[in-house]
Amino acid sequence: MFKTNNVASRIFERQIRTPAPGTSVHSARRFYENLVPSFTIYDVECPDHSFFKFTDDGQYFVCFSRNRQDLIVYRPTWLSFSCKGEDCDNNQELPPQAKRFESFFTQLYVKPLASCNELICKDFFLYMESNQYGIFATSTAQIQDARGTDGAILGVPSFEKITIHLFRLEDGFKLDEKVFHNDCVNLTHNMGAFLYDDLLAVVSLRYQTIHILQIRDSGNLVDVRAIGAYCREDDELFLNSSSQLAGNRGDLVDNGTNHDQPNSNNSFLSGIKQRLLSFIFREIWSEETDQTQRVQCLKKKFYFHFQDYVDLVILKVQFLDRHHLLIKFGSVDVGASRNTDQLPAFFAVYNMETTEIVAFYQNAADELYLLFERFCDHFHATSINSMYMNFISSHSNNIYALEQLKSMKNKATSVSQVLISLSEVVTSLPFYSFLVYLWNSLWIFFLIRILPGMFVKKMLSSLPLNCQSMSPSPYFDQSLFRFDEKLISATDRPRQSTDHPIRFISRRQPNILKFKIKTGPEFGGADGRSKKYSHFLFHPAWPLALSFIQPSLFLPPSAVNIHFRR
Amino acid sequence: MGSMLGNLPSFDPHNFSQLRPSDPSNPSKMVPSTYRPTHSRTLPPPDQVIATEAKNILIRNIYQRAEEKLRSKRAATEHLIPEHGCKQTRPSTS
Numbered sequence: 001m002f003k004t005n006n007v008a009s010r011i012f013e014r015q016i017r018t019p020a021p022g023t024s025v026h027s028a029r030r031f032y033e034n035l036v037p038s039f040t041i042y043d044v045e046c047p048d049h050s051f052f053k054f055t056d057d058g059q060y061f062v063c064f065s066r067n068r069q070d071l072i073v074y075r076p077t078w079l080s081f082s083c084k085g086e087d088c089d090n091n092q093e094l095p096p097q098a099k100r101f102e103s104f105f106t107q108l109y110v111k112p113l114a115s116c117n118e119l120i121c122k123d124f125f126l127y128m129e130s131n132q133y134g135i136f137a138t139s140t141a142q143i144q145d146a147r148g149t150d151g152a153i154l155g156v157p158s159f160e161k162i163t164i165h166l167f168r169l170e171d172g173f174k175l176d177e178k179v180f181h182n183d184c185v186n187l188t189h190n191m192g193a194f195l196y197d198d199l200l201a202v203v204s205l206r207y208q209t210i211h212i213l214q215i216r217d218s219g220n221l222v223d224v225r226a227i228g229a230y231c232r233e234d235d236e237l238f239l240n241s242s243s244q245l246a247g248n249r250g251d252l253v254d255n256g257t258n259h260d261q262p263n264s265n266n267s268f269l270s271g272i273k274q275r276l277l278s279f280i281f282r283e284i285w286s287e288e289t290d291q292t293q294r295v296q297c298l299k300k301k302f303y304f305h306f307q308d309y310v311d312l313v314i315l316k317v318q319f320l321d322r323h324h325l326l327i328k329f330g331s332v333d334v335g336a337s338r339n340t341d342q343l344p345a346f347f348a349v350y351n352m353e354t355t356e357i358v359a360f361y362q363n364a365a366d367e368l369y370l371l372f373e374r375f376c377d378h379f380h381a382t383s384i385n386s387m388y389m390n391f392i393s394s395h396s397n398n399i400y401a402l403e404q405l406k407s408m409k410n411k412a413t414s415v416s417q418v419l420i421s422l423s424e425v426v427t428s429l430p431f432y433s434f435l436v437y438l439w440n441s442l443w444i445f446f447l448i449r450i451l452p453g454m455f456v457k458k459m460l461s462s463l464p465l466n467c468q469s470m471s472p473s474p475y476f477d478q479s480l481f482r483f484d485e486k487l488i489s490a491t492d493r494p495r496q497s498t499d500h501p502i503r504f505i506s507r508r509q510p511n512i513l514k515f516k517i518k519t520g521p522e523f524g525g526a527d528g529r530s531k532k533y534s535h536f537l538f539h540p541a542w543p544l545a546l547s548f549i550q551p552s553l554f555l556p557p558s559a560v561n562i563h564f565r566r
Numbered sequence: 567m568g569s570m571l572g573n574l575p576s577f578d579p580h581n582f583s584q585l586r587p588s589d590p591s592n593p594s595k596m597v598p599s600t601y602r603p604t605h606s607r608t609l610p611p612p613d614q615v616i617a618t619e620a621k622n623i624l625i626r627n628i629y630q631r632a633e634e635k636l637r638s639k640r641a642a643t644e645h646l647i648p649e650h651g652c653k654q655t656r657p658s659t660s
Contacts, residue, residue, distance in 0.1 A: 286635070320622075321621065321622055358629060367631065371628070375627065378623060378625075
């Protein structure tokens with residue numbers, strides 16, 4: 001595309017040459033190789049807030065107050081200063097007025113979000129770019145011994161009140177809210193909700209319902225449907241009327257409101273559980289043509305595990321497009337915990353319009369992994385409106401990310417290959433006994449079956465993906481820069497920091513360092529041993545980044561640095 | 567050279583010296599060749615509308631695989647619905 005690396009000649013070249021079809025965004029992004037955040041202001045004096053995130057269009061910077069009651073929104077600006085004197089251009093030092101937090105951010109407003117007994121969930125934020133609406137969540141404290149109420153499953157914690165707030169970020173005006181009582185929604189890192197265009201899906205773990213809400217342009221949150229015990233809007237009416245006729249629901253009290261949830265006294269399962277079980281049944285049924293074989297197959301694969309299938313609970317949900325949901329099922333003790341990597345997980349693709357399950361993938365299914373490997377972008381489910389969200393590097397749209405994935409996969413299989421050949425050597429030794437043979441066959445079984453499965457499971461444990469969890473900053477574009485993924489990446493989580501600066505090396509000119517992010521002066525002496533965590537926030541479009549150094553994950557940051565292009 | 571472009575500087579003035587720009591008094595004898603189809607087998611139907619597929623490639627793939635599984639066991643699925651039409655699962659007969 002560009003022949004030289006000089007930014008002025010690149011601009012001239014841009015005037016006379018059009019990029020190859022379909023590559024206009026990539027071609028524009030190459031200018032980020034020239035404009036890098038190479039200058040750092042260390043230890044900036046900033047207000048004591050919990051800084052959270054830039055919105056994906058870079059218009060707002062969202063923070064919460066330390067006591068998690070208020071919302072504070074800043075507008076990112078660029079610093080401007082004037083200096084007096086003869087030799088201003090060659091000044092190495094910035095004037096002190098320029099080194100303040102307020103030079104880069106203008107406070108727009110402070111609004112109270114949570115009432116007295118509630119706290120803001122400081123890991124939850126969704127941004128609707130088309131209307132500049134922000135979605136926040138507050139919740140009360142967890143109720144210690146939650147009674148099992150009608151329809152609620154046991155084993156899941158309960159919160160007295162969880163509220164989802166819809167705010168207009170331009171002026172901080174609260175537009176609407178949706179309240180969940182005595183419920184549990186997993187709000188950390190946007191896990192329990194997913195925003196696609198104007199549709200918001202919220203998973204109520206306790207009542208096992210997926211609430212689909214629509215955000216109207218007027219700012220109202222409208223209930224579209226609730227998938228769980230009922231699939232269609234009129235299912236409840238139909239089931240109630242037919243059961244009254246059949247008379248087998250006499251033991252249930254008709255409250256006259258809603259939530260006439262099925263319990264174990266009912267003669268049948270309804271809603272999404274019924275759809276799921278019938279899909280599994282039909283899939284197993286259609287595998288065999290012989291009648292007796294079929295029945296044997298069913299007994300082994302379906303009826304033997306029937307109660308396990310019935311006990312599956314909805315854990316997480318994401319949109320694949322406007323009509324399709326990817327639902328993760330698992331066991332109830334996983335519900336509130338975070339470490340779900342090694343536990344069995346089942347995935348189903350559900351069509352909301354036809355209320356049919358389209359596909360069901362059992363634990364660590366290779367088929368789902370292949371789809372994830374080839375079409376990772378489509379799992380991110382970005383709406384058509386936000387163009388740049390489609391250019392976040394993933395292993396489906398970037399050859400370097402794909403190479404990394406392949407090398408990880410090869411490592412997982414090659415370790416098993418090496419050990420298989422090693423164990424074969426051992427078994428061929430003249431003095432092997434039956435016990436050694438048994439040990440080796442178990443070992444080989446483990447290597448052939450379990451180890452590659454563990455890799456697939458690890459990759460699939462990130463599904464369904466968290467909404468808006470990756471930063472769209474072009475500095476994370478793998479085709480522009482190479483950087484150490486363990487130290488910094490597009491998903492903004494606190495990581496253990498190192499004393500060495502994080503290097504961003506250009507891809508196109510190998511081994512040429514473009515810029516470094518250094519999180520602090522070289523630590524030595526007294527600080528040497530203590531572990532520190534660092535956390536980065538990159539502006540989506542500008543060469544501006546913030547880094548936070550925390551002594552531990554639960555304490556506020558001890559230092560804030562600003563990295564920008566001077 | 568009497569060129570339409572005037573006396574602009576050029577690398578070699580003898581380039582394009584053979585070229586005579588077309589003028590109305592001396593029409594060129596070259597006629598651009600035209601190609602006409604000899605049959606109408608490949609004409610699109612008159613009411614054809616080309617539109618973008620609404621489902622994205624991932625969803626299309628998922629549906630395709632589901633259909634493939636069903637198609638390969640088509641004989642089995644014909645016996646799926648029992649004769650009475652009720653949807654109760656049959657107890658095992660063995």
